[in-house]
Amino acid sequence: MEMFVAGDWVDRAEKIEVRDPFDDAVIDTVPAANSKDVESVLAASVEGSRVARAMTTYERSKVIGRVGDLVEERAQNFAQLIAREGSKTIREARKEVSRCVNTLRSSAEEARRISGETIPFDSFPGGEQRKGYYERMPVGVVLAITPFNDPLNLVAHKLGPAIAAGNAVILKPATVTPLSAIELTRVFQEAGLPPQVLQTITGYGSVIGDPLVSDERVRMISFTGGVEAGKHITALAGIKKIGMELGSNSPVIVWHDADLEWAVETCVSGAFWAAGQNCIGVQRIYIHQDVYTEFRNAFVDRTASYKIGDKLDEATDMGPMITEEEAARVEQWVGKAAESGAAVLTGGGRSGTLVQPTVLEDVPPSVAVHCEEVFGPTVNLYPVSDAAEAIAEANSLNFGLHAGVFTRDVDTAFKIAGGLECGGVMINDSTDYRLDTMPFGGVKNSGLGREGIRFAIEELTEPKVVCWLLRNA
Ligand code: NAD
Numbered sequence: 001m002e003m004f005v006a007g008d009w010v011d012r013a014e015k016i017e018v019r020d021p022f023d024d025a026v027i028d029t030v031p032a033a034n035s036k037d038v039e040s041v042l043a044a045s046v047e048g049s050r051v052a053r054a055m056t057t058y059e060r061s062k063v064i065g066r067v068g069d070l071v072e073e074r075a076q077n078f079a080q081l082i083a084r085e086g087s088k089t090i091r092e093a094r095k096e097v098s099r100c101v102n103t104l105r106s107s108a109e110e111a112r113r114i115s116g117e118t119i120p121f122d123s124f125p126g127g128e129q130r131k132g133y134y135e136r137m138p139v140g141v142v143l144a145i146t147p148f149n150d151p152l153n154l155v156a157h158k159l160g161p162a163i164a165a166g167n168a169v170i171l172k173p174a175t176v177t178p179l180s181a182i183e184l185t186r187v188f189q190e191a192g193l194p195p196q197v198l199q200t201i202t203g204y205g206s207v208i209g210d211p212l213v214s215d216e217r218v219r220m221i222s223f224t225g226g227v228e229a230g231k232h233i234t235a236l237a238g239i240k241k242i243g244m245e246l247g248s249n250s251p252v253i254v255w256h257d258a259d260l261e262w263a264v265e266t267c268v269s270g271a272f273w274a275a276g277q278n279c280i281g282v283q284r285i286y287i288h289q290d291v292y293t294e295f296r297n298a299f300v301d302r303t304a305s306y307k308i309g310d311k312l313d314e315a316t317d318m319g320p321m322i323t324e325e326e327a328a329r330v331e332q333w334v335g336k337a338a339e340s341g342a343a344v345l346t347g348g349g350r351s352g353t354l355v356q357p358t359v360l361e362d363v364p365p366s367v368a369v370h371c372e373e374v375f376g377p378t379v380n381l382y383p384v385s386d387a388a389e390a391i392a393e394a395n396s397l398n399f400g401l402h403a404g405v406f407t408r409d410v411d412t413a414f415k416i417a418g419g420l421e422c423g424g425v426m427i428n429d430s431t432d433y434r435l436d437t438m439p440f441g442g443v444k445n446s447g448l449g450r451e452g453i454r455f456a457i458e459e460l461t462e463p464k465v466v467c468w469l470l471r472n473a
Helices: 035-054 057-073 075-085 090-111 153-164 179-190 205-214 227-236 260-276 289-304 324-339 387-394 410-419 454-459
Strands: 003-005 008-010 015-019 026-031 130-138 141-145 168-172 198-200 220-224 241-245 250-254 282-288 343-346 358-361 378-384 402-406 424-427 461-469
Touching (some): 003 179, 026 179, 035 130, 035 168, 035 198, 035 205, 057 075, 057 179, 075 090, 075 179, 090 153, 141 153, 141 205, 153 220, 168 205, 179 198, 205 227, 220 227, 220 454, 227 241, 250 260, 250 387, 260 282, 260 289, 260 378, 260 402, 282 289, 282 387, 289 343, 289 358, 289 378, 324 343, 324 358, 324 378, 378 387, 387 410, 402 410, 410 424, 454 461
Parallel strands (some): 141 168, 141 220, 168 198, 220 241, 250 282, 250 402, 282 378, 358 378, 402 424
Antiparallel strands (some): 003 008, 015 026, 343 358
């Protein structure tokens, strides 16, 4: 596929191969952009922001809504593309496409709701003869950088709100999964978006990232990815707005009065969705000691029944990890945990990119599978004896995206939810739940700011005050 720079589809001699992580087959190639391409997109984005700002709300809303319709019409093609270029099974990929349609349609709706309010300038002496309002203006040029694990919907979460708000966007999709993003860019063109408003540049983050991130023409960086890249980008950005949707190590608390069958089912899914490569995937489960053994046995049985393998097979529950390097890292982390005293209750093995769904207990707090984001198909079980301990353990790491609590008792739910330090608490569900329109984001190293259409639009715009001094009133 080609990239879309300054209104043209362009190719380059240097290419990046996009491989299916299941069988290593080359699906396609994309250009590896160079520093001249970076300058071209930056220059074109300035004109793009003028064009975007001049579009009416109605035009922006109509284009984005049309993109939603076209993605829905081509849902099967998009699902195949997601399942081929990334880690998701075809069933997981279909779900991502339908969520992408919701994200786009909600962006089209929210475009019409961007507004300001009048300001009571006479609130204090001296303002009696003033009248005015504030409106929200687009920030200008938005640099959107996206990760590999949701190659379509997380791109829609950048493009939908940014364009709804009247911005121009430079999109830098994940190096390993750029195809869904390029197809979505094509659909935006087909739906009638002026070509300068959205540009999609492919290449290595390490090569084209720094000059894009540090350029003053970019007024906001909207980044979704790992903490390491997030810290690098934040340090380099200079004076511009920054949105950071980063990783986590999500805790779930299962209380003695919980519906254990449901808790097992949803936590297994939450731990192994997209082979655990999910920013809100379940990584640590704190179980009340009275039900620990019952939960553990059922959890291990359900995990062991998971069918792993070919992503395009409807019966497959879990596909491969994104690269063999990543799969080897997870295998090594599990090995280190086992050497340090953790028990591997099921899984632990690997064949190429396929890592077995793995359940651990007796995990020492010093090992990586406990204190880092694994971003792979492993989960740790721990017994706890009271709510204070469960809350303290859940909060003990430098992440805070989602947490889950399973209990039938309202007081317990309120108490635990109140004590958790994170962006969202799911009661009677795993951490792996997100409505695309809810405020979504983290605290601590999990991020800065919020996405979720309306909340993203808030970040992607600036209030501008207009104040009249009525001299003869
Ligand atoms: P990553 O940080 O390796 O890469 C993310 C993006 O940043 C890619 O497009 C990459 O090319 C680019 N990049 C890397 N270095 C860069 C640089 N120096 N300058 C500019 N761009 C650069 O992450 P990944 O492996 O693709 O994704 C996994 C991570 O993303 C996990 O940590 C996961 O938790 C996180 N994530 C967070 C959310 C969220 O909404 N909070 C959602 C999905 C994934």
